[in-house]
Amino acid sequence: MKLRLPAPILLLLPAIIVLVAVIVLPLLLSFYSSFTPFRLTRPETLWTFIGLRNYINVLSNWDFWVAFGRTILLLTIALNAEMFLGLGLAMLVNKATHGQRLLRTLMMFPMMFSPVLVGFQFKFMFNDNIGLVNNALQSLGLTDQAIPWLINGNLALFSIIVAEVWSSTSVFAILILAGLLAMPQEPVEAARVDGCTPWQTFRYVTWPFIMPFAFIAMTIRSLDVARAYDIVKIMTDGGPAGRTELLWTLVGRTAYSDARMGVANAMAYVSIVLSILFTVYFFRKLAAARQQIGAEW
Amino acid sequence: MATVSLKKLVKRYGTVEVVHGIDLDVRDREFVALVGPSGCGKSTTLRMIAGLEDISDGALEIGGKVVNDLPPRARNISMVFQSYALYPHMTVRENMGFSLKIAKRPQKEIDERVEAAADILELKPLLERRPSQLSGGQRQRVAMGRAIVRQPEVFLFDEPLSNLDAKLRTQMRTEIKKLHSKVQSTIIYVTHDQVEAMTLSDRIVIMRDGHIEQVGMPDEVFRFPATRFVAGFIGSPPMNLDEAVVDDGKLVFASGDSLPLPAQFHERVTVGQKVVFGLRPDDIYPTGHGLSSADTTDIHQLDLPVSITEPLGNETLVFVGFNKRDWVSRMLNPKPLAAGEKIAMSLDLSQAHLFSAETGRTLRG
Numbered sequence: 001m002k003l004r005l006p007a008p009i010l011l012l013l014p015a016i017i018v019l020v021a022v023i024v025l026p027l028l029l030s031f032y033s034s035f036t037p038f039r040l041t042r043p044e045t046l047w048t049f050i051g052l053r054n055y056i057n058v059l060s061n062w063d064f065w066v067a068f069g070r071t072i073l074l075l076t077i078a079l080n081a082e083m084f085l086g087l088g089l090a091m092l093v094n095k096a097t098h099g100q101r102l103l104r105t106l107m108m109f110p111m112m113f114s115p116v117l118v119g120f121q122f123k124f125m126f127n128d129n130i131g132l133v134n135n136a137l138q139s140l141g142l143t144d145q146a147i148p149w150l151i152n153g154n155l156a157l158f159s160i161i162v163a164e165v166w167s168s169t170s171v172f173a174i175l176i177l178a179g180l181l182a183m184p185q186e187p188v189e190a191a192r193v194d195g196c197t198p199w200q201t202f203r204y205v206t207w208p209f210i211m212p213f214a215f216i217a218m219t220i221r222s223l224d225v226a227r228a229y230d231i232v233k234i235m236t237d238g239g240p241a242g243r244t245e246l247l248w249t250l251v252g253r254t255a256y257s258d259a260r261m262g263v264a265n266a267m268a269y270v271s272i273v274l275s276i277l278f279t280v281y282f283f284r285k286l287a288a289a290r291q292q293i294g295a296e297w
Numbered sequence: 298m299a300t301v302s303l304k305k306l307v308k309r310y311g312t313v314e315v316v317h318g319i320d321l322d323v324r325d326r327e328f329v330a331l332v333g334p335s336g337c338g339k340s341t342t343l344r345m346i347a348g349l350e351d352i353s354d355g356a357l358e359i360g361g362k363v364v365n366d367l368p369p370r371a372r373n374i375s376m377v378f379q380s381y382a383l384y385p386h387m388t389v390r391e392n393m394g395f396s397l398k399i400a401k402r403p404q405k406e407i408d409e410r411v412e413a414a415a416d417i418l419e420l421k422p423l424l425e426r427r428p429s430q431l432s433g434g435q436r437q438r439v440a441m442g443r444a445i446v447r448q449p450e451v452f453l454f455d456e457p458l459s460n461l462d463a464k465l466r467t468q469m470r471t472e473i474k475k476l477h478s479k480v481q482s483t484i485i486y487v488t489h490d491q492v493e494a495m496t497l498s499d500r501i502v503i504m505r506d507g508h509i510e511q512v513g514m515p516d517e518v519f520r521f522p523a524t525r526f527v528a529g530f531i532g533s534p535p536m537n538l539d540e541a542v543v544d545d546g547k548l549v550f551a552s553g554d555s556l557p558l559p560a561q562f563h564e565r566v567t568v569g570q571k572v573v574f575g576l577r578p579d580d581i582y583p584t585g586h587g588l589s590s591a592d593t594t595d596i597h598q599l600d601l602p603v604s605i606t607e608p609l610g611n612e613t614l615v616f617v618g619f620n621k622r623d624w625v626s627r628m629l630n631p632k633p634l635a636a637g638e639k640i641a642m643s644l645d646l647s648q649a650h651l652f653s654a655e656t657g658r659t660l661r662g
């Protein structure tokens with residue numbers, strides 16, 4: 001008797017095969033390789049199983065933890081800055097009576113740039129000799145020195161944050177604006193009649209309404225920033241002297257420059273745990289915020 | 298002292314004018330109802346008083362002070378919205394106490410005032426719930442409670458009972474009336490339910506297309522409607538209105554049917570004048586089944602065919618054919634009638650109204 005697959009499975013088979021080939025297999029392979037001393041230069045090492053040694057290595061590696069901490073620092077500063085700027089932008093655009101559509105489109109502009117381009121753009125702007133930023137500061141007479149934006153460790157991290165914030169504030173702005181547009185106006189009016197100043201109206205009525213939207217943006221962006229790679233790679237490549245090394249630039253360097261694929265994969269899996277924790281955290285907050293406003297979505 | 302004065306108040310949205318310079322003086326502690334058909338500008342007027350809409354032209358005074366440019370919070374008003382407008386993220390208790398919290402009153406006082414309002418509105422068991430866990434009627438009461446708790450000088454109500462079922466509506470109507478005698482605030486109450494307007498208010502303002510048609514006490518607007526529109530709007534079932542031409546001592550209708558010209562209008566009309574004749578259902582009844590309340594009556598007898606009847610228990614609405622239309626009459630102590638049957642009708646012409654067909658204004662003078 002010939003084996004006959006049920007129609008649904010049969011029809012889905014092409015998709016399943018593609019998904020398995022491009023996602024499941026590499027995932028399994030990389031997970032497996034994190035338990036081997038696999039080096040790109042010595043393919044046969046893929047077959048040596050060393051248990052958790054890579055993970056122990058990673059977890060006891062000071063550089064890893066520094067990069068880990070720096071990633072969280074970047075995440076915290078960038079997300080907060082984006083949150084405030086995005087909120088401000090969204091409120092302004094929401095107030096606009098004319099050309100709101102145009103403003104909304106303009107707001108999305110930074111999102112249309114590939115992160116690599118953003119990296120190059122800011123690398124040029126923050127260049128200490130020919131960059132726009134120094135040029136502007138000097139022309140305005142604010143300083144007569146060439147500030148070493150990308151050469152000083154702290155300034156370099158700051159520059160990267162500026163680039164991140166520039167490219168992604170619109171994620172917050174768009175989502176919060178969606179919240180503002182979806183929000184019913186009556187409670188706001190009730191608050192005004194109830195004696196609220198504009199600030200109190202925002203604090204007690206508007207903010208609880210848009211909080212879920214802000215948390216959605218937070219979730220998206222925390223995943224984004226936790227795997228920040230391209231902008232940093234272009235602007236500083238983790239330098240100077242590793243002062244802007246983030247998790248994924250470290251992973252990339254370990255995997256390709258040092259060719260230690262096994263260790264790099266172990267690092268990557270540890271980092272993913274970080275992302276999962278953030279997602280869980282923000283989703284909890286989101287659920288709570290939604291329940292608060294009795295959202296029906 | 299919380300008088301509210303509207304002086305030539307105008308509202309424009311862009312180039313469209315929706316409220317056309319209305320004048321109104323609301324006395325201190327008065328209960329004024331704004332009524333009118335949908336879209337006539339009641340809510341807009343109320344929102345201008347509340348400060349939620351800019352005033353395009355004219356002046357608004359509260360307590361003798363021009364408040365055109367004051368924000369709502371500086372006007373000492375509270376408002377109940379057509380759509381409740383509760384804060385969804387706050388419990389009933391927090392909703393009701395919110396304005397006091399903003400005003401930084403001590404917690405003890407807030408609790409007391411919220412409890413007191415919850416008592417009046419029977420909201421005690423619901424205080425810890427959120428609006429999403431309440432029925433429509435309960436939400437409406439919370440909205441009312443939120444207004445009461447503030448103890449403002451002026452209450453603004455925008456159709457606060459429109460979402461309640463008939464029983465609850467009657468009950469809340471009584472509550473509002475009691476509330477008014479208790480709080481001694483000025484109340485401006487928007488409704489399109491004329492029963493509410495008649496039963497609750499000291500004076501009624503009838504609006505139409507952004508104009509005020511008539512202002513008067515309930516009894517006054519019912520007995521002496523100033524325009525044909527008011528005549529048709531106030532009273533349920535509505536007044537029978539039909540166009541006629543004045544002839545020598547009689548009114549001739551389009552189909553040729555005619556009625557004697559009511560005595561009170563003899564001096565006020567000229568032969569050939571086009572008028573609108575109006576008679577309330579109470580003043581046209583199957584002979585022997587009516588009750589004219591007026592001191593003087595001027596009964597005209599007529600045989601008319603019954604088209605349909607609507608029994609209401611203690612009375613029956615009888616539609617009779619006159620001038621090829623159905624005129625509604627109120628039959629007390631009803632007896633069964635068959636459709637098509639010709640019955641003797643009594644028309645009390647001393648209670649009849651005449652309006653100019655041209656301007657719609659009353660010819661009573």
Ligand SMILES: Nc1ncnc2c1ncn2[C@@H]1O[C@H](COP(=O)(O)OP(=O)(O)OP(=O)(O)O)[C@@H](O)[C@H]1O
Pocket residue numbers: 310313315333334335336337338339340341342489
């Ligand atoms: N934002 C606006 N822009 C333009 N026209 C408006 C606006 N808001 C209301 N209007 C118009 O103003 C008129 C009065 O509206 P309003 O809401 O005051 O009516 P209303 O008397 O309260 O009616 P209802 O009994 O249905 O509540 C309506 O014709 C409406 O179309």
Ligand SMILES: [Mg+2]
Pocket residue numbers: 339340341379455
């Ligand atoms: Mg309205």
